[in-house]
Amino acid sequence: MFTGLIEEVGHIQRLRQEHGITKLAVKGQQTVSSLVIGDSIAVDGTCLTVTRTAHSLFEADLSEETMARTTLGERHVGDPVNLERPCRPTDRLGGHFVTGHIDGVGSIHEISVTEGTWWFTITYPIALRPLLVEKGSVAVDGISLTVGRLNDRSFGVAVIPHTFHHTTLGNKSAGRRVNLETDLLGKYVVRYLERLGPLTQKMPLTESRLQELGFG
Known part of the structure; x- marks a missing residue:
């Protein structure tokens, strides 16, 4: 889970193909220094898993799904990218809940x-x-x-x-x-209301009805 408060702007150092997977290497400073293999990190809002670290670099795998559904498939060596590490339970939530799953x-x-x-x-x-x-x-x-x-x-x-x-x-x-x-x-509110669809046809969603359902 992230908060949307960018910690650092890193730069893409390398993009290479290996067994059908795109390997993305990003260079940073303070954000990268604490990373270990298996950590999550948001790169331009996309949650990735760290697979390798070396000095001020980290590497992550980009699946075909990630390449197709985010802008990471359009990036080039040298491009700047926003970096954020996951928040901890004790951190201030200065932004909002961000999952790193691009819509x-x-x-x-x-x-x-x-x-x-x-x-x-x-x-x-x-x-x-x-x-x-x-x-x-x-x-x-x-x-x-x-x-x-x-x-x-x-x-x-x-x-x-x-x-x-x-x-x-x-x-x-x-x-x-x-x-x-x-x-x-x-998203959860919309999904909940969608599931209420058949019920709302019989009982319209008025302001008072929403309050009965726990909204407001």
Whole structure:
């Protein structure tokens, strides 16, 4: 489990194929120094397992599924990537619950600057629409952000200078694709309501009914 607070920006040092598996090697500093084989680490929001460590490098395997369903399959040697180690039970939860399981890939439609804040407008797969809400949380390349604007095709997030300069967002431009993970708690609510579907046809989901079910 992660929180979406990026600890460090690392750089891809090597990509190689071995028995049908892509081996990804990333160089970092403080984040990498404490890693051991078997640890989890989020790379651009994607949870990976450390398979090898050497000095300031770690290596992880990328399955075909990971390559196809995240942006890691588009990365090249030298590219910067966001790094975050899993949170511990005693850590402050400064962002939100992030699993590292990518829900879909979006695209940066526009970047604008207003009074020292960067606004990123990101298009998203239509399947994610029920899982996005204004003022709700979303992880963009592993970064915990708040949905400030939302329509049926895109959402907007405000990025403060610290986040812009200390994550890969400072290297992004319009047209770049990004990993998206919607809020974990929201997924369970949507799934629960879907399972109530047959019941809600007989008993509509009013505000009072939702309160009876434990919401609100």
